[in-house]
Amino acid sequence: MRGVIMHAPGDVRVEDREDPTVIEPTDAVIRLTATCICGSDLWPYRGVEPVDHTLMGHEYVGVVEEIGSAVQTLQVGDFVVGSFVVSDNTCEICRAGFQSKCVHAEFVAGTIGTQAQKARIPHADGTLVATPGQPDPELIPSLLAASDVLGTGWFAAVAAEAGPGKTVAVVGDGAVGLMAVLAAKELGAERIIAMSRHPQRQELARFYGATDVVEERGEEGVAKIKELTGGLGAHSVVEAVGTQESFMQAVGATRGGGHLGYVGVNYDVQIPGIELFFAGIHTLGGPAPVRRFLPELVQLIWDRRIDPGKVFDLTLPLEEAAEGYRAMDERRATKVLLTL
């Protein structure tokens, strides 16, 4: 089969890779219908994270082609959406809703690599969710978004306790930030402030439910959020950038006793303990337990109540993956869908 391998920073190639097969009885092999490039794939691309002939890709939708003898909830031919972290969905941590910290957790990125024609998914019952039937082609982008960016933005909004009566500020206008806006809206937030200085993304944020846009950043951004919230700060803040400045902007924008949900942090961020302490806020972050939300998100998409697929603004065939990486690196695209 064909699949993406990143040989070194900036060096993305589509090459022949061995076809995956069922190894463990809990495995499934899927034939991908679509996959995509994640903002986090740019970290190794830019040399911020190590990379050496790495199998790329961790977002995926597709059709089950083969299942192991222990797989119970899936059948060959099912259309499935999967999480970017493998989980058994039965252990104590999974049952508490933190599937990304499952005792069998394994990142799909790097070892499995779903920017490919096929993928072997371990713990298939606990990682994949079947759609109610074969989806219309127009639903594919949205279902694919559920695999990571939607699931991650949704988790961030839940972690920030977005809900009725709440003012939610979203730091970051990338795909995850936009999905957090969508989630905050669905969760019933009263006011949603998108922090963005990019006209097209501001427009998409408003489409997804943002009621206000703040262009200022850093301390000025914090001051603006306070001005909009009677001096108190937002009840709920989502951090979806992951730099030192954006993280501290998110901390500063959260009111005392408020909730900060953060879903991306790069390796250089150092949080001054004393600033977090005197902020007096709740935080919850980490790789999103997408599997917790997948059944609900799939249904919302199936019922056409949400349209997360609009975050994809460039579609390319898998064979042109290298151009997809370039487009995202150069910010010509927010998120690139790869067809198969």
Added chain:
Amino acid sequence: MRGVIMHAPGDVRVEDREDPTVIEPTDAVIRLTATCICGSDLWPYRGVEPVDHTLMGHEYVGVVEEIGSAVQTLQVGDFVVGSFVVSDNTCEICRAGFQSKCVHAEFVAGTIGTQAQKARIPHADGTLVATPGQPDPELIPSLLAASDVLGTGWFAAVAAEAGPGKTVAVVGDGAVGLMAVLAAKELGAERIIAMSRHPQRQELARFYGATDVVEERGEEGVAKIKELTGGLGAHSVVEAVGTQESFMQAVGATRGGGHLGYVGVNYDVQIPGIELFFAGIHTLGGPAPVRRFLPELVQLIWDRRIDPGKVFDLTLPLEEAAEGYRAMDERRATKVLLTL
């Protein structure tokens, strides 16, 4: 009146200070019955925080001597316990339970200084709580503990979501850590692991409800907590030390999706964002909103259901405050009560 002034690091003197009077209509002036020295008073004492002729003390119980015209819930002669942070207890932040971040928040330490015969307490209705009557002398230490160490340990246990079915690990065997053990027990925790290598404090931790004691620290301490929790980590962890090592020990001891409550962080702590991210945990910390818990804590003490006063292991008259600071600095005492 007489009161403690720290002229410089290590230089504690009891001197004549001006008698406080009601200034604002929401003020009360109280005559103190007892006060004490806090672990945090050692930071300036040791030169870790700046100090220059600072009025010391922020824990206090006493009798109301004078009230402003707007004070409604208190009368002259009432016995009161107060929080170490002034709060109006009516603003939006207070109503959400975060009185230490009140829009009128003011730290009692430094500007008011309750290591003294009298103190002016702003926003008296929102800061002080009257006891049901004049307390027996034996209840004074426990009521005084409610003012900070008990209230802070309680908040930490609540922040860590200690409760039925939960395993709670407490990092730190100082007065606040011991109070967190007491709180975890009262909140119904199933298992309480005190991290301590000090025999007398281990004994007190067991008295307050610890079911296990772990002497290891750092990575070894984390490994021990995992060993005791089926490899998962504790559901709830309290951080009550505030150093880099202890904070990261607390992060490491918390299971994925678990809750970390932290109530003391020194100025040098830098939290590696990526470690917090991959831990996948809830955190809540900061100066404790003691006022939220005071009515309940006063009643528990009044009914003799809890005995937090045992954390005081040295009692001295106010005039001997300097010796009290020395005893705590040299770790000859856990916590010093000053009589008036």
